[in-house]
Amino acid sequence: MRTPLVAGNWKMHKTPSEARVWFNEFLDELGGVPPGVEVALLPSFPLLPVAAEELAGSGVAFGAQDVSAHDWGAFTGEVSAYQVADLGAKYAVVGHSERRKYWREGSGLVAEKAKRALEAGLVPILCVGEELEVRERGEAIPFVVGQLLDSLAGVEPPSPDRLVIAYEPVWAIGTGKTATPGDAEVMAEAIRSALAGRYGEAFAGEVRVLYGGSIKPANFAQILAGPNVDGGLVGGASLEVASFAELVRLAVGL
Ligand code: PGA
Numbered sequence: 001m002r003t004p005l006v007a008g009n010w011k012m013h014k015t016p017s018e019a020r021v022w023f024n025e026f027l028d029e030l031g032g033v034p035p036g037v038e039v040a041l042l043p044s045f046p047l048l049p050v051a052a053e054e055l056a057g058s059g060v061a062f063g064a065q066d067v068s069a070h071d072w073g074a075f076t077g078e079v080s081a082y083q084v085a086d087l088g089a090k091y092a093v094v095g096h097s098e099r100r101k102y103w104r105e106g107s108g109l110v111a112e113k114a115k116r117a118l119e120a121g122l123v124p125i126l127c128v129g130e131e132l133e134v135r136e137r138g139e140a141i142p143f144v145v146g147q148l149l150d151s152l153a154g155v156e157p158p159s160p161d162r163l164v165i166a167y168e169p170v171w172a173i174g175t176g177k178t179a180t181p182g183d184a185e186v187m188a189e190a191i192r193s194a195l196a197g198r199y200g201e202a203f204a205g206e207v208r209v210l211y212g213g214s215i216k217p218a219n220f221a222q223i224l225a226g227p228n229v230d231g232g233l234v235g236g237a238s239l240e241v242a243s244f245a246e247l248v249r250l251a252v253g254l
Contacts, residue, residue, distance in 0.1 A: 002208050004224070004231040004251040005164060007040040007125065008238025009065060009093065009212075010047075019047040022241060023054035029245045033059040034252045038231075040091055041238070042125075045079050052087045063091025063122065066099060069112035071119070081113075081120035092117040093233075095127045095151050097170045107150035114155045118162060125164040125233065126151055127212070128191070132171035140169075144187060145194045152198060160199075160206035165191055166233040172213025174235060178223065184211045185226025192228055217246040224251060 014022065023041075033039050040061040043051055051062035068078035081092060094117060095110035114124040128147045130140045144167065157163040167187050169179050179187070188209045196204035211223050212233030223229060231251055237243045 002206060002230045003036065003038050005038045005040065005208050005210060006231050006244075006248050006251045007042055007063075007091065007164075007166075007210065007233050008244050009096070009233055009235050010041065010043045010238060011065070011098070011235060012044055013239055014043065014047060016047050016050045019043055019050045020054055023051065023060075025241045026245060027055075027058050027060070029241050030060075030248060034249065037248060037251045039248050042091065042093055045084075048084065048087050048089060052089070056088070061090040063089045063093070063125070065093045065096065067092045067094065067113055067117050067120075067122070069109055069116060071116055081116040081122055085120040085122050090123055091125050091164070092122045093125045093127060093166075097127060097129050097168055097173060101170070107147055108153065110151040111153045111155055114151065118155065118157055123162050123164060124155075124157075125166055125210070127166045127168050127233070129168040129170050129173075129213070132169075135169065135171070140183075141187065141190045145190055148191060148194055149198060157199075160203045164208045164210060165195070166210040166212050167191060168212035168233060174214065176214050178214045178219050179211065181222040181225055184223050184229055188226060188228035188230075215247065217243055217250065220247050220250045 042063050042065050064084045067081040094113040099105045117124040128144050130143045134143045191209050192204050208230040210231045210233045211229050215232045215234045216237050
């Protein structure tokens with residue numbers, strides 16, 4: 001069975017001291033991670049040591065929003081997956097649409113980042129998603145499947161729990177618009193069948209496929225209703241303790 005994952009992508013928000021307060025308030029509010037759901041927080045790099053300290057022993061995982069495609073070396077400003085893993089992080093987002101768009105990261109680079117994450121012992125949360133005009137042309141599924149397979153070139157997770165895919169339609173991120181639960185499910189199913197072609201049925205049946213894009217407590221239950229949707233990658237609604245804790249509760253028993 002796939003344990004649903006609710007992952008909060010804080011993007012470039014909060015200072016280390018604000019994060020410390022937030023983690024404490026969140027753990028108080030949650031009163032322990034409920035059984036049947038996994039929770040992760042993905043803050044910016046300077047906040048990761050604070051996450052490591054404050055979340056230790058809580059059952060709440062943490063991870064980075066990106067990692068370098070290189071393992072080590074003269075790459076000023078880059079952060080190695082090994083540096084992130086050494087802090088006790090579990091996850092690293094790769095291929096978020098903001099990185100694909102603003103830093104022109106292509107799927108080949110994303111695949112290299114996913115490989116470095118796996119080599120360092122992290123679980124890549126690999127993001128895919130189409131722009132609005134692609135959806136309007138009726139090409140969302142082939143586009144996303146192509147992007148997924150290109151981003152997985154040479155990526156060989158040793159087991160299905162070492163890979164998470166996040167479907168995030170670009171037009172739904174931070175816009176207040178969400179894919180309909182039906183569209184999210186259809187895409188999650190297409191992603192799973194592409195994974196079956198790539199890694200085999202049994203593997204694909206165990207990989208978690210998340211939805212992301214303007215998830216809120218008011219829409220999450222419907223999005224989670226699709227049998228192929230295994231949780232959410234949450235931006236804006238992960239910044240407030242109350243809304244993120246509510247999202248975690250909504251994913252229980254999925
Ligand atoms: P959002 O962001 O929930 O604010 O739309 C989601 C994401 O970019 O992961």
